[in-house]
Amino acid sequence: MFEMVPFKKRKEDAFSQLARSFNDIFDDEWLTPFRTLTTSFKADIRETDQAYLVEAELPGFKKEEIEIDYAHPYLTIKAVHNEEANEENDGHQVIRRERRYGEYVRRFYVQDIEEEGIRAALKDGILSLEIPKSKRADRKRIEIRDGK
Numbered sequence: 001m002f003e004m005v006p007f008k009k010r011k012e013d014a015f016s017q018l019a020r021s022f023n024d025i026f027d028d029e030w031l032t033p034f035r036t037l038t039t040s041f042k043a044d045i046r047e048t049d050q051a052y053l054v055e056a057e058l059p060g061f062k063k064e065e066i067e068i069d070y071a072h073p074y075l076t077i078k079a080v081h082n083e084e085a086n087e088e089n090d091g092h093q094v095i096r097r098e099r100r101y102g103e104y105v106r107r108f109y110v111q112d113i114e115e116e117g118i119r120a121a122l123k124d125g126i127l128s129l130e131i132p133k134s135k136r137a138d139r140k141r142i143e144i145r146d147g148k
Contacts, residue, residue, distance in 0.1 A: 041079070041104045052110060052131040059125035066127060068120055073111040075118075075131065079104045112136070 043056040058066065058079050067078045080103050087096040110131060117132040 039102065039104050040106055041077075043077075043106060043108075045108070049133075051133055052113070052129075054108070054127075054129040054131065056106065056127040056129070057125065058104065058122070058127050061122075061125070061127075063122045066122065068118075068129070070110075070115055070118065072115075073109055075108045075110050075129075077106050077108075077127065077129075 041057055043054055046053040056077055061079045061081060065080055067076075067080075069076045069078075081101065083100045085096070085098045086094065088094055112134040114132040114134055117130075119130045121128045
């Protein structure tokens with residue numbers, strides 16, 4: 001389109017052209033398969049006096065497709081979805097075959113928790129985790145002595 005001043009061409013310096021070319025390379029669709037090999041999911045994290053509460057959005061996943069692991073100090077949630085759909089006509093000829101694969105992974109840094117007390121539930125595509133905090137005191141008051 002035309003600029004505000006009639007018939008004036010927009011001049012770009014070499015750096016602007018290089019930056020635009022660089023961005024165009026990484027915006028291309030040919031990189032899309034590499035970006036989506038491992039995808040993250042959205043999660044809400046709340047803290048109470050007794051526990052951390054995590055709600056992760058995993059719509060369409062069954063509980064058998066979700067793994068939850070704790071290896072001090074990281075809690076990892078991994079969900080793998082592998083789906084294949086086939087449609088055949090009366091002559092058993094394939095009319096349509098579609099496959100979908102997705103792996104979603106999130107790691108959370110948590111420490112001073114009771115590992116044995118972690119509870120998880122899946123309902124309506126929301127994975128809820130309750131991660132109880134350690135019962136030991138996190139803070140210790142240090143008394144100051146008179147210096148001599």
